Amino acid sequence: MLKLNRVHHIAIICSDYQKSKQFYVEVLGLKIVREVYREQRQSYKLDLEVGNLYQIELFSFPEPPPRPSRPESTGLRHLAFEVDELDEAVTHIVSFGVEVEPIRVDEFTGKRFTFFADPDGLPLELYER
Missing domain, CATH: 3.10.180.10 (2,3-Dihydroxybiphenyl 1,2-Dioxygenase, domain 1)
Known part of the structure; x- marks a missing residue:
C-alpha cells in the first residue's frame, strides 16, 4: 500500500517573477531557501519555506498562459x-x-x-x- 508522508512542495508559475517574488517574500513573509536561474528553460525557480515544514516553488516561464479562475474551474x-x-x-x-x-x-x-x-x-x- 502507498504511504504518503506529507506534502513536499507546491509549485506556482507566475507571469511577473519579480512582482510575485516580492509578494510571497515581503507580503506573506516566506523565507527564501534557494533561487536559481535555469538558462536552458529561461526560467527562475525560487524555493520558499512555509513554517519550517512545507515549501513553495515559484517558477517563471516565458509567456505562460493565464490561469482560469472565475468561474471556478477543474484543478487546484x-x-x-x-x-x-x-x-x-x-x-x-x-x-x-x-x-x-x-x-x-x-x-x-x-x-x-x-x-x-x-x-x-x-x-x-x-x-x-
Missing part, C-alpha cells in the same frame, strides 16, 4: 495558509494594498477564514488555527 481550487490570529494577518496583508474578502466562518469547524489573491489571481486563503 486554492492554496490555504494557517495563521494564529486572522485579524492581525489580514491587517498586515491589507497594509500592502492587497484586497481581502470579508472574513467568514467555516460552518463545520467554526473557524474563521478569508480569501485574497496573489499577483496572478491565484486564490489564497488564510485559515485561523
Whole structure:
C-alpha cells in the first residue's frame, strides 16, 4: 500500500517573477531557501519555506498562459495558509494594498477564514488555527 508522508512542495508559475517574488517574500513573509536561474528553460525557480515544514516553488516561464479562475474551474481550487490570529494577518496583508474578502466562518469547524489573491489571481486563503 502507498504511504504518503506529507506534502513536499507546491509549485506556482507566475507571469511577473519579480512582482510575485516580492509578494510571497515581503507580503506573506516566506523565507527564501534557494533561487536559481535555469538558462536552458529561461526560467527562475525560487524555493520558499512555509513554517519550517512545507515549501513553495515559484517558477517563471516565458509567456505562460493565464490561469482560469472565475468561474471556478477543474484543478487546484486554492492554496490555504494557517495563521494564529486572522485579524492581525489580514491587517498586515491589507497594509500592502492587497484586497481581502470579508472574513467568514467555516460552518463545520467554526473557524474563521478569508480569501485574497496573489499577483496572478491565484486564490489564497488564510485559515485561523
